[in-house]
Amino acid sequence: MDWFPLINSLRIAAISTFIIFFAGIFAAYYIAKAPRVIKGILDVVLTLPLVLPPTVVGYLLLRVLGPKRLIGAWFLSVFELKLTMTWWSAVFATVVVIFPLMYRTARGAFESFDETLAYSAQTLGLSNTYIFWRIRMPYCKQGILAGTVLAFARALGEYGATSMIAGYTPGRTATISTTVYQLWRTNDDVRAFQWVMVNLAISFVVLLAVNLLEKRHAAK
């Protein structure tokens, strides 16, 4: 069995999760503090990919990253770099699709934070950086961790936008989800089933990890 789709899916998911971990927390932290109107608008915009069909996300991404489009054309002329149809093109798609998951869970966690902790820390002379990393983040740890794991799981399962922007090239851009579709389409039921089992096993392990983390937190 060729394990390339597994490795490719894992690296795409890992890179995307790494990016949205910081981007999601950053957005959540500043938007939680923003004035109400701005908060409402940004909230809608940033949550949109969660409810849009992945094909719509893929279409919109191709509209800007495609070789003849604004950003895509610029990269092609300046760096001679094609942004679509490579294995890492899928990262663009995954990042956009999983960003709302991280953003929303992190924001929920930040909003449940007891602000008096930050206030009293300030009056005790503790710096705002210290407060963020040593008080706010530990307090919100559980929500942020849950958001990260969920985002990772969702990234592994990304299909629609990925197939549009990275396509399916065996050994180059194939992921688990695009492989399953391709194998099913070509009537290779045995191998399709193998990949389905691989996918199920990974998702099972990830969700088990989330539950164990929550249990351990509750016991403490």
Added chain:
Amino acid sequence: MSVYVDIEKRLGSFFLKVRLEAENETMALLGASGCGKSMTLKCIAGIEKPDRGCIVVDGVTLFDSENHIDLPPQERRVGLMFQNYALFPNMTVLQNIRAGASREKNRTVREAKVRQVMDRFELAELAGHYPAQLSGGQQQRVALARILVSDPRLLLLDEPFSALDSHLRFRLEQDVRKVLRSFEGTTLLVSHDRDEVFRMADSVVVMNHGSVDVCGRKKEVFAHPKTKAAAILTGCKNISPLKPCGDNTAIALDWGIKLTTAEPIGHATHLGIRMHDICHGAGENSVSCRVVEELENPFSYTVMLCPKEADCKVPIGWELDKETWHTLRAEELLIHLPPQAIVLLEDK
């Protein structure tokens, strides 16, 4: 050691306008919930920013809108204890105290300070515990220790006992009083409990709808509350609007009786008398009353009385000890309201 605060802040339809001065003493801010007490503390600590005004502690200007001075809370050295104590839940007691001592940059000095305060507040045994494992009283002790180790110029306590069971309050109040006595700066204490305020404070500021109603030495404020809000907050239960009918006489409209007062009526709009200041039998301002209701308290009775042959809208409450009421108990009674016990009030 002194504190000078003169600030204004608008929050929607609420307008906070507070002016107060305190020496090296414990000053209580007494007021109903939502009157701006906590907001005042937050402005002094630097968590909220007043629209206008200035805050000076020990000659150091913390805030001055005209000269654009607005020190961040970290540089104010104002210790603020929240109602819920705000202990950092992810840190042990020792780590919480260490966080409080972070202003001290010299490690050896800092550790010595931490050890000293841990000893003083008898926290050695709790050092490794997390806040969630502590009782309310222990949490309060840690919170106080954490603030004092940060070396504040001014101590702000926001309803320090409201999160505790009532049986604990009295004992912990004694501990806090002891700490405040040895603290060398000013303490501002926010409370809505008049007994607590009377026991703990030297002076009292009564706040009402965002502004200062009355301020003064505590005994003076309790004896002569001057405003209706102050009278209510200091525990005067019998208050009636009045209609003047002479320099020293007025009709108490709620009770339908004419009363003589020791002080001239002046601009007063209300009069009041404390429940235990009412006397039995004949005397000045005597009234024959009907007993409407008797309420039994743990150690006393509250008897609700309506003056006879009068237009009585609200009964007068009279508090007396159980034994006295057992000997006096009757359907009708003669009482008198001593003129010097009647307080004249303005409704600001």
